[in-house]
Amino acid sequence: MEKIGVYGSGVIGACEATLCIGNGFETVVVGHSAPGLERCRAAIGKNWDDLIAQGLATQRNKEAAMELLTLTDDPAALAGRTFIFEAVAEDLTVKQSVYAAVEAVCGADTILASCTSSLTAAALAALVERPERLVIAHPFQPAHMLPLVELVPSERTEPAVLDRAKTLLEGRLDRQVVLLRRDVPGLLVNRLAQAMFRESLYLIEQGVATAEDIDKAVKWAVGKRYASIGLLEYFDEVGFQLERDIAANVYPSLCDTKDIQGIVTAGLESGKTGVAAGQGLYDWSKKDVAEFRMRKQAPYFTDLNWNLPE
Structure with a gap:
């Protein structure tokens, strides 16, 4: 069994x-x-309390799991770890410092798996002494519940390292792994998400729809449709001819800005930056944040298939 660390x-x-x-x-x-x-x-304790509230774990499971946890500010505690998830800021300088600390105490067989959501594997591989041991293993929030992980090697990653990472993720951790064939900024899911965010903000700025109505459209059409069939399965079902005709009508009016949109810059200037600030596209003082937290996890409760400690 891999010996796991999280930085x-x-x-x-x-x-x-x-x-x-x-x-x-x-x-x-x-x-x-x-x-x-x-x-x-x-936060870890709260995650367990949510599972217990749903009947997916017991207090004993939580206690047994917490006994497996060591929290420390000393990187030397990672000595002997064979697989380390790096989950620090999206800053190459910060990551380089972390990688140096890891490589100073870990063996040559230790795999370093970055949780980066936007940096490339090539950029990260340039920061380490053993680039053949580095991969990207990008999870999605909430990372313990949402099963997808994007696995990305650099050109210097050893095939055996990629196989080990895939075995851990798909095996005991029960993740759904997508393997990217080529290194691209933003990986796969975030590229799709950014395209949707850009178009959504554009529609708000153009007075076409409100944030509430856009979310309603996504939840009751886009989300439900593609939760049961794939995006490109749907494309094939519609057929190339009709999709061509739709694209010819819609493509010219889609947002294609390469700049950060005004709605974002204005929010940053005013301090209205999202949930933590209490105001963003929504007024969060009028929303139940605890209910939102549970709603965010709800689709994944039925997929939970952990090897719970007793």
Whole structure:
């Protein structure tokens, strides 16, 4: 069994740790501050409380899982770890510092799996002494619940390393893995998401629809349709001729800006930056954030198939 470490005690790190201890792995989480590590422990505990509330785990499962968890600010605790998820800021300087700390204490067989959502494997491979041991394993929030992981090698990643990463993710961690054949910024899902975000913000700015109506359209048409059949399965069902005719009518009016849109820059200037600020595209003071948290996880509760510790 792989010996797992997580470098990073933020939201992604806490969720990766929840997933790993929830499947019986002794897991070491490295953070940078005592308050950050305490927030991480609390977040992991809350993740377990959500599962218990849904009848998907017991208090004993939680207690047994938490016994598998080590939280520390000392990278030396990663010595002997064979598979490390890196979940720190999207900053090459920060990541290089983390990689140096990992490589200083870990063996040559240790796999370093970055959770980056936008940096390329080539850029990350340039930061390490052993690029053949590095892959991207990009999860999606909430990372312990949403089963998809994008696995991306660099040109220097050893095939055996890729196989080991895929075996861990698809095996005991029960993830759905998509393997990218080529390194691209934003990987796969975030490229699709950014196209939808860009068009959605454009439609709001053009006065075509509100955020509420766009979300309603996505939840009740786009989301439900592509949850049961694939996007490109649907394309094939419609057929190339009709899709060509639709594209000819729609493509000319689609948003194609290469700049950050005004609705975002205005929000940054005013401090209305999203949920944490209480205001973004929505007024979150009028929404139930706890209900939103559960709604965000709800589609994945039925897919939970962990090797729960007893």
